[in-house]
Amino acid sequence: MNALLQVQDLVVRFPGRRRTSTTVIDGVSFELAEGETLSLVGESGSGKTTIGRAILGLAPVSGGSITFRGETISGIPRARRRKLARDLQVIFQDPYSSLNPSxxxxxxxxxxxxxAGVAGGRARIRELLDAVGLPADAAARYPREFSGGQRQRVAIARALALDPAVIVCDEPTSALDVTTQARVLRLLRDIQRATGVAYLFISHDLGVVNEISDRIAVLHRGKIVELGDAHQVSTAPRHEYTRRLQMAAPVADPAKQRERRERRLGLLAQGRQDP
Known part of the structure; x- marks a missing residue:
């Protein structure tokens, strides 16, 4: 695998009271290849968003390293970080608060x-709106005039503006209804096929990441407990925590719900579930 982004033995600690600290990320390692989607999945508090923020320079790196195209980017000066923004972009969770309403x-x-000093901005705006399926006249309107799904399309267009190599997608569909989620995921896949951009996709929902991932890393209490091919992790998870996440993922199909319930009962009977 030709690694574009490498995270090696990453440790993130936040200061606490009385000179103590809390370790949020504890020795996490993974690689992201060009054009790949690697998903970080776990419950709230597992550390997945903190990893994304560390990559973007928004959270402190207490140990380990983050490299992009062979260059260490953890702890780099602010001026270098601004230049790096052309290659590393982000789509935030909430389309309602991530866009300036004014x-x-x-x-x-x-x-x-x-x-970034890029010329031809207006023509590029038309290209970006077309890429995310919005009409050209959307440029003259304000975020409040759009639905949640449309606002997230605007956020995606903004992330694409500088043709980045990597986009950190931080729970980009969690604030959307199921139908809109599916449309946004389809849009992200189409954009990836057209541009070759790599996604670090962060989510608490294993059902969502099953739809978009090439590989999945499962986080639990700041550590990766399982990392593998998306099909393997979603259909034959090896770690008990991954199995619990899989069982908890919402399923719209009643037949699949019954099948999963029966499978869960079978695991219980085998003594493979946590008490």
Missing amino acids: MTVGDILVEPLAA
């Missing part, structure tokens, strides 16, 4: 282009 969509999209 700016038009056109201004939101031209902002990263102007900051």
Whole structure:
């Protein structure tokens, strides 16, 4: 695998009271290849979002390293981090709060282009809106005029503005209904096929990541407990915690719900479930 992004023995600690600290990420390692989707999945508090923030320079790195295209990017100066933003972008969880309500969509999209000194911003805006399935006249409207799914499309367009190599997708569908989730996931896959962008996809829902991932890393209490091919992790998980996540993932199909319930009972009968 030609690694684009490498995380090696990553440790993240946050200061606590009386000179103590809390270890949130404890020795996490993984690689992300060009054009790949690697998903980090786990319950709330497992550390998955903290890993994404550490990669983006928004959380402190207490140990280990993060490299991008062979260059160490953990702890780099702010000026270098700003330049790196052309290659590393993010889609945040909440499409309602991640867009400036006082700016038009056109201004939101031209902002990263102007900051990077990219010419031809208006033409690029039309390209970006078309890429995410929004009409050209969306540029003159404000975020409040759009639905949640449409706002997330604007956020995706903003992340794509500078043709990044990697996008950190931090729970990008969790604030959306199931139908809109499916549309956004399909859009992300289409964009990846067209551009070759790599996704680090962060989610608490194993059912969602099953739909988009090439590989899945399962986090529990700041450690990776399982990492493998998406099909293997979703259909034959090796770790008990992964099996619990799989059982907890919502399923719309009643027949699949019954099948999963029977499977869970079978695991219980074999004594493979936690008490």
